[in-house]
Amino acid sequence: MPDAYLIGAGQSDFGSFPDESYRSLFATAYENALESVSNELRPEQIDEAYVGTLGVGGRQLGLSGPAVTEHVGLDGVPCTRVENACAAGGFAVRQAVMAVRAGMADVVLAGGFEVMTDASSEAIRYWLGVSGETEWERLSGTTFAGVYAQMARAHMDAYGTTREQLSRIAVKNHHNGAKNDHAHLQFECSLEDAQSASIVADPLTLYHCCPTTDGAACALIASEDVVDAYTDSEPIRVAGVGAASDAIGLFQRETYTGIPASRQAATEAYTMAGVDPDDLDLAEVHDCFAIAELLAYEDLGLCERGESGPFVETGATELDGEIPVNTSGGLKSKGHPIGATGTGQVVEVFEQLSGRAGNRQIENPQYALTHNVGGSGGAAVVHVFERDGPRDEGEKQTEEST
Amino acid sequence: MTAVCIRSVGAYAPAFRIEAEEIAEVWGRFEARNIESKAVPDADEDALTMAASACRRALEAAEIDGNDVEWLGFATTTPPLAEEELTPRLASMLGISERAHLQTFTGSTRAGTRAIHSAPSACTALVVASDCPRGEPDDARGHAAGAGAAAFVLDPNGAGSVVEHSEYAAPYPGTRFRRTGSNHIEGIDVTKYERQAFTETLSKAAEAVTADGVTAAAVQAPDGSRPYRAASTLGVERTTIHECATVHELGDTGAASVPLSLARAIDDGHETVLAAAFGSGAGADVLRIEVNGAIPCDCSLTGDRILTYSASLRQQGEITSSGLDTGAAYVSIPSWQRSLPQRHRLVAGRCPDCGALTFPPEGACSGCQMLVEYDPIELWGPGTIETVTEIEQGGAPPEFAAQQARSGSFGVAIIRFERAGERVSLPGQLIEAAAVGDRVVPVIRRVYTQEGIPRYGTKFIPEIR
Numbered sequence: 001m002p003d004a005y006l007i008g009a010g011q012s013d014f015g016s017f018p019d020e021s022y023r024s025l026f027a028t029a030y031e032n033a034l035e036s037v038s039n040e041l042r043p044e045q046i047d048e049a050y051v052g053t054l055g056v057g058g059r060q061l062g063l064s065g066p067a068v069t070e071h072v073g074l075d076g077v078p079c080t081r082v083e084n085a086c087a088a089g090g091f092a093v094r095q096a097v098m099a100v101r102a103g104m105a106d107v108v109l110a111g112g113f114e115v116m117t118d119a120s121s122e123a124i125r126y127w128l129g130v131s132g133e134t135e136w137e138r139l140s141g142t143t144f145a146g147v148y149a150q151m152a153r154a155h156m157d158a159y160g161t162t163r164e165q166l167s168r169i170a171v172k173n174h175h176n177g178a179k180n181d182h183a184h185l186q187f188e189c190s191l192e193d194a195q196s197a198s199i200v201a202d203p204l205t206l207y208h209c210c211p212t213t214d215g216a217a218c219a220l221i222a223s224e225d226v227v228d229a230y231t232d233s234e235p236i237r238v239a240g241v242g243a244a245s246d247a248i249g250l251f252q253r254e255t256y257t258g259i260p261a262s263r264q265a266a267t268e269a270y271t272m273a274g275v276d277p278d279d280l281d282l283a284e285v286h287d288c289f290a291i292a293e294l295l296a297y298e299d300l301g302l303c304e305r306g307e308s309g310p311f312v313e314t315g316a317t318e319l320d321g322e323i324p325v326n327t328s329g330g331l332k333s334k335g336h337p338i339g340a341t342g343t344g345q346v347v348e349v350f351e352q353l354s355g356r357a358g359n360r361q362i363e364n365p366q367y368a369l370t371h372n373v374g375g376s377g378g379a380a381v382v383h384v385f386e387r388d389g390p391r392d393e394g395e396k397q398t399e400e401s402t
Numbered sequence: 403m404t405a406v407c408i409r410s411v412g413a414y415a416p417a418f419r420i421e422a423e424e425i426a427e428v429w430g431r432f433e434a435r436n437i438e439s440k441a442v443p444d445a446d447e448d449a450l451t452m453a454a455s456a457c458r459r460a461l462e463a464a465e466i467d468g469n470d471v472e473w474l475g476f477a478t479t480t481p482p483l484a485e486e487e488l489t490p491r492l493a494s495m496l497g498i499s500e501r502a503h504l505q506t507f508t509g510s511t512r513a514g515t516r517a518i519h520s521a522p523s524a525c526t527a528l529v530v531a532s533d534c535p536r537g538e539p540d541d542a543r544g545h546a547a548g549a550g551a552a553a554f555v556l557d558p559n560g561a562g563s564v565v566e567h568s569e570y571a572a573p574y575p576g577t578r579f580r581r582t583g584s585n586h587i588e589g590i591d592v593t594k595y596e597r598q599a600f601t602e603t604l605s606k607a608a609e610a611v612t613a614d615g616v617t618a619a620a621v622q623a624p625d626g627s628r629p630y631r632a633a634s635t636l637g638v639e640r641t642t643i644h645e646c647a648t649v650h651e652l653g654d655t656g657a658a659s660v661p662l663s664l665a666r667a668i669d670d671g672h673e674t675v676l677a678a679a680f681g682s683g684a685g686a687d688v689l690r691i692e693v694n695g696a697i698p699c700d701c702s703l704t705g706d707r708i709l710t711y712s713a714s715l716r717q718q719g720e721i722t723s724s725g726l727d728t729g730a731a732y733v734s735i736p737s738w739q740r741s742l743p744q745r746h747r748l749v750a751g752r753c754p755d756c757g758a759l760t761f762p763p764e765g766a767c768s769g770c771q772m773l774v775e776y777d778p779i780e781l782w783g784p785g786t787i788e789t790v791t792e793i794e795q796g797g798a799p800p801e802f803a804a805q806q807a808r809s810g811s812f813g814v815a816i817i818r819f820e821r822a823g824e825r826v827s828l829p830g831q832l833i834e835a836a837a838v839g840d841r842v843v844p845v846i847r848r849v850y851t852q853e854g855i856p857r858y859g860t861k862f863i864p865e866i867r
Contacts, residue, residue, distance in 0.1 A: 122800045129799050133829075135733055135741065136762065139849055139859070140829040141793055141802045142814045149791035150816060157789070157838055201791045251816045251827045252768065256789050 003224040004100040006236040006385060007107075008037035009343070009350035011217035014335035015184040016117040020214065022056050026068040026113045029216035029340070033109075036350065037220060038232045043072075046220075047105035049079040050095040052088030052112035053339030055127045068113060068216075077109075085131035086288065088112060089217065089342025090372025090381035096221040097238050097383075106223045107230075112344070113216035114337035124212050127338075131375040133249030145209055145289065147250050147376040149201035152291035154256035156203065159306035161294065163203050167194035168312045169290040170207040170332055176319055177329020179360040184213045184335030208290035213335030217344035233388075236353050239367070240273025240384035242266055248378035257306075259377035262286075262299035266371070266382045270301070273367075273384035277301035280323055280384075281365035282352055284345035286373040287330040296371055297325070300382070319360060327352060327360050342372035342381065353387040404523040407560030408691065412459025413665040413701035414452055415550040415652050418442040420714045425545055428711045434546030436626025440653025441549045441705055442714050443534050444833070445808035446847040449478040449551070450488055450858065453532035454495045454846040456551035459700035460528065461496065464555040468497030471555075473527035475517035477507040479580070479587075479656045480534050482848075482856050491858060495746040495846050497780075498528070511578070511622060512681025513657040515689060518554065519567050526557040533656030536585050539720060543578075543587050546625045548653020550703065552661035561695030562668060568610035571685035574599035578624065578682035600628060603686035604678050605635030611676070611688045613637030618672040620663030622680040623649035636678055636688070646670065648703065662703070664691070669699040722807040738857055743778070745859035748844055750819070750826050751776025759819075759826035768826070781819040781826070784841045784865050788827060790815035792835075801850040817842060817862060833863040841865040 010032025012025045034041055051065040061067060065081035082092040089112030096108035116124060128144050137147065155161045171191055177183035194207035227235050244264035247253050253260060270276060277300060285300065287293035294308035302323055303311035311317070317325035328334045328348035331341060349368040351357040370383045419439045426432035434440075443452070453476060461467060474496075476489045489504035505520065507513035514531030521527040532551030537543030576590045577599045589596065600622075619638040621629035626649050633640045646667035648655065655662055660679040667675045668691075677689040715721045743749035744762045751763020754777055758769025763776040792813050798806040806812065813832035818825055836842055842862040849859040 122803070125799055135737070137829045138799055139733065139801070140814050140861075141798060141812055141831040142829060143793060143797060143799055145797065146791050146793050146814050150789040150814070153791055153838070154789040199792075199794050200797055201793055203791075249829065251829045256816065 001101050002103060004097040004238040005222050005224060005227040005231070006219060006238060006346065006350055007222045007227060007230040008033050008041065008220040009218065009347040010036050011182055011340070011344050011347045012215050013182050014213050014215035014337060014344065017214045018118065022113050022115045023068055023071040025115070025214060025216040026111060027072050029111065029113070029218045030072045033218035033220055037230050039230050041107065041220065041230055043074060046074060046077055046107050046109050048096070048099050049074060049077050049109040049111065050082050050092040051079060052082045052092040052342060053114055054083060054085060054088060054131065056115060068111065084379045085374035086286070086336070086338050087342055087372045087374030087379045087381055088339045089344065090370065091243065091342065091379070093219055093221070093343060093346055093383060094241055094243055094381050096219070097241050100221055100223045106226045108221045109218060110221060110343055111216065111218040112340035112342060114339045115214045116212040116337060117214050137249045137251065143201065144376060145201040145204055148289035148291050149204045150250060151256055151295065152203050155291060155294065158257050159309065161309040163195055164191065165294065165309035165312055166203065166208050166290040167191050169287060169293045170194040172318055173287060173326050173330040173332040176327050176360055177333025179358070180329050180334055183329040183333050184211055185333045204289055204291070210288045210331040210336040213337040215335060215337035215340045215344065217340045217347050219343050219346040219350070235388050236350065237386045237388060238383060239275070239386040240269035240271070242268030242272065243381040245379045246377055248375055250376055253377070258295055258299050259373060259380060261377050261380035262296060262371060262373060262382070265380045266300045269382040269384045273386065275367055275384060280367045280369050282324045282327055282362055283369040283371065284328060284330070284348050285325055285371040287326055287332050288336055290332070292373065293325065293330065300369065300371060319362065324362050327357065327362060342370070345370040345372060346383070349385050353385060404558070405563040405565055406518065406521050406523045406556050407558055408554050408562030408668065408697055409557050409560035410460050410464035410555040411552070411665045411668050411697060411699040411701065412456045412461070412463055413550070413552040413662055413703055414455040414459060415441045415703045415705060416443045416447055416452070417705045417707045418444060418709050418717065419705045419707065420709045420711065424711050429540060432545055433542035434625045434653070437546055437650055437653055439651050440547065442709055442717060443549045445717050445719070445805045446861070448482045448848060448856070449480045449532040449534055450482055450492060451846050451848060452534070452549065452551035453478070453492055453530045453553070456532060456553035457492070457496050457528055457530050459702065460553035460555050463698040463700040466526070466555065468493070469499055470526050471496070471498045471502055471528045472525040473503045473522055474498055475505045475507060475521055475527065475529040477513035477517040477531040477657045478533050479508060479511060479513060481508055494742050495858065497747055510681030510683060510685070511656050511659060512679045512685055512687055514661040515677060515679035515687035518564065518661070519687060519689065521556050524558060526555065529554045529556060531658040531661040533658040535587050535654060535656040537587050539715070542625065543589060546654040548655050550648065550652050550655040550658050550662050552658055552665040561697045562691050562693040564689050565692050566611045566690040567687065568607045569685060569687045570603050570606035572603060574682065574684035577684055597631065599682065599684040600680050601632055601635050603684050604632045604680055604688065607686040607688040608636045608678065611690050613676060615674045616642060616676045617674055618646040618667035618670070619643045619676040619678065620646055620660045620667055621678045623647060623659050624654050626650050632678065636676060638676060646672065652703065665699065665701055666703070668693065668697050669701045717808050719808050722804065735853070735855065746846065748781035748860055749778050750781050752779045752824070757824055759821060759824045761826045761828045779821055781821060782844055784843050785817040785819045785862070787836055787838050787840050787842060788816045788818050790832070790836065790838055801852065815862070831861045833861050836864050
């Protein structure tokens with residue numbers, strides 16, 4: 001079974017683009033991904049494509065995958081649309097890895113896109129709402145914010161987590177996003193801003209919620225049989241893949257203070273990669289709401305269960321911390337164009353592992369993780385990426401040697 | 403012919419009130435005479451939901467369940483749909499057998515007594531009158547319009563007998579009417595004509611009914627004065643009418659007006675009661691009820707949530723949009739229909755293998771993960787809030803936008819139910835604020851309207867109410 005490698009990744013700007021179409025955004029991401037490959041990758045060398053999207057501007061298209069691949073000249077390339085709500089992009093990457101590891105393809109495009117800001121707020125709530133449990137949870141009046149707010153409340157009740165700790169997620173991610181030219185919300189916010197913003201669903205304020213965003217992102221996955229043709233040195237291996245699904249409704253789960261699918265997906269990815277959470281140098285996690293990032297710390301093993309509140313207060317997940325999380329700005333600041341979110345996370349990891357992250361570049365990373373959640377936890381996918389080559393002298397190596 | 407006998411009583415009025423003074427302050431006058439306050443339905447309440455609430459109370463008071471009911475009569479002048487049989491839905495909400503006889507009485511404020519009189523005497527019957535008339539905000543009918551419901555379990559063993567009944571009808575068109583397609587009642591406001599229709603029909607009907615010994619008289623009350631005008635023709639004292647009148651605090655409750663006062667009279671222990679209903683058009687029913695023994699009652703007619711005038715307009719939808727008819731989560735009517743036991747009675751499934759509860763009872767068992775045929779088990783009763791949040795104004799899903807515009811932010815929670823040593827949780831909307839650990843009880847409310855069809859289901863209210 002050949003290993004899979006990440007040989008390139010690129011994205012459009014994330015934001016609100018009235019003059020762009022879903023196709024033009026995808027084309028930008030695709031071109032940027034092609035340009036990111038160290039050695040030339042020609043379109044005819046792409047064997048397969050998987051594209052993640054939920055709905056196109058609130059509409060439903062039956063062939064939204066081929067609609068974008070034909071637009072960029074990939075006629076003839078088999079393209080499959082992947083839809084797993086907000087995890088569509090992450091699962092598209094997983095499909096690409098599976099195609100390579102199965103020996104069915106040498107080079108696979110994993111893309112994602114969404115156009116959300118041209119729909120009415122009502123249509124957007126519809127599209128977000130259908131990603132949750134519709135017949136009972138949604139029809140009790142619950143929104144996505146409401147579901148995550150209930151998780152936040154449960155976490156607060158169980159572990160003493162505070163609104164200030166939730167707000168620190170927003171502050172950190174806005175700080176990082178302000179350094180990212182592709183981010184939707186490129187401004188900093190203060191702890192006071194985050195805490196005093198209007199309540200959306202108690203205890204979540206507006207600053208605890210991600211925006212609706214337009215954007216596209218693409219990743220290029222290649223087999224180990226051909227990776228050398230496209231990379232100069234230190235290629236990025238997809239070391240671990242994990243995925244799981246779960247009850248769609250929060251009320252049907254064993255816990256309200258964690259996302260079991262994330263935990264299972266992470267365990268699987270770590271096992272496949274042969275690493276522990278301590279080995280990670282950075283992580284891009286699904287922070288659609290501030291509580292989601294705190295839950296991710298625990299579900300991914302970055303800290304103990306119930307300790308995510310104090311953990312964020314230590315600064316460990318800040319850009320210069322022990323394990324920087326959401327260096328891109330995350331969904332909170334970079335934006336959450338549903339189908340593109342998971343592939344967008346891979347773009348950030350690619351840039352960090354290949355030393356292209358500019359003024360948010362962390363020092364010499366070797367292992368990076370992406371974590372993409374569908375709905376409120378009905379699906380989750382985790383990837384662990386490993387940059388080949390030795391670690392430079394640094395904290396992680398010191399830990400390993402001891 | 404055997405008398406219809408009352409075995410138990412249940413009554414319900416919304417928790418919201420608007421006081422006459424509040425209306426007078428806005429309009430410079432209050433035209434509904436002798437009314438101090440009136441009940442205002444919540445944004446998701448209507449005649450059907452109030453009927454369900456009153457019926458639940460009557461059934462529980464009688465210590466029977468819906469399956470024991472062989473005949474159901476539902477009286478209202480304000481059915482949520484102009485054409486559609488609503489009694490099957492009411493029967494479903496109460497667990498009444500599909501083979502029970504169902505009958506709707508409507509088109510007149512006399513419908514409540516028509517339903518009582520029409521009930522068969524030889525079987526267990528459930529009669530409910532539920533109404534929430536509306537008038538123009540600036541006229542007497544609008545000022546008077548209230549809301550409430552009263553239900554009676556009738557069977558041969560009931561302690562209260564309808565020992566006499568008489569009716570009379572004469573053509574008096576236009577005394578009170580509602581045009582096709584309109585929500586508001588109107589009148590021609592020819593005072594003498596209206597009074598004549600009222601007193602003539604009631605007095606003629608009363609001629610055949612004995613008034614001796616009556617200690618409480620439940621009389622049709624379009625306002626707080628009109629019933630007293632009938633005192634002499636009915637052969638009762640004005641104080642006898644006042645003894646059980648509900649109009650002064652609930653307002654004009656239409657077809658439920660007389661049944662509500664009758665419920666109060668029985669609840670207060672009166673042993674000989676006259677019930678005199680008037681329906682414009684015009685006709686009247688007069689019933690004499692004699693009580694020989696205890697009649698269990700569960701009447702919840704108090705309300706402590708006082709509304710301002712503007713809040714009452716908003717809550718009733720007078721100044722809010724009806725919401726867009728797009729963007730709502732689409733659950734097809736056939737899909738909704740299949741889930742009615744869960745929507746109406748919280749029927750969960752018990753795994754025959756491991757005993758675990760699953761809600762809704764479909765798919766793999768939540769305990770053993772096996773695909774099983776569940777044994778139905780009703781969760782109706784108190785549950786405990788596990789986690790809760792408030793959906794703030796403007797943030798509701800599209801299908802709840804109209805409700806939120808009318809009644810403001812609302813709570814949503816996950817509620818845990820424990821039955822037979824097993825636990826199961828389900829999501830629910832809260833009618834009033836509640837916190838983690840609080841006990842809540844289910845109530846039937848309108849969930850949302852899609853494709854023109856109101857859909858009803860369970861919401862939750864703190865147990866202490």
